[in-house]
Amino acid sequence: MCGTAGSRGGQYRSGTPWMDLPEHFGSWKGAHNRLRKWAADGTWAKVFTALLTGNIHRL
Template identity: 85%
Template sequence: MSLTDAQWARIEPLLPDRTPRRAGQWRDHRQVIDAIVFKYRTGTPWMELPERFGSWKGAHNRLRMWAVDGTWEKVFTALLAQADAEGDLDWVIPVDSAVVRAHQHAAGARQKGLRPASRTTMPSDGPAAD
């Protein structure tokens, strides 16, 4: 479940420099991306990532940091553009009306504004039931 060399060759130039702003050096980006891919393909909790991926905290923190700084958006945009230019994308998106529905509470949602006052209940003028 790791990236192929061809996949890595496409992604690597889009990633930030491996030298962090603080002292030290980051773990290899490829290992981190493999950990992230493994986590989402298998549904494994972060804390149960296999040891071959290194610290789960490092992978999780890099995932979050790249989401905040726009790295993931840049990578996905570039990969989509490459795939589209090569004719690898099929932009037909089927939509089935059976799965596109409003939530059950959407039909009866209260409208903005004041609620109408409830009518006062009056005793019936008819004869009493025996």
């Protein structure tokens, strides 16, 4: 059982390493900083709340 869980752990890695982002996002450091800023200032909370409540026109 432990071997199965351990071997599956690697399969669930998601996302893209920051340095492998496409160029149209700008530098990876800039993209990372924007996402951190949006998390800190509540932007993501507003987006998710709007999506969950169907009020996406208010964004």
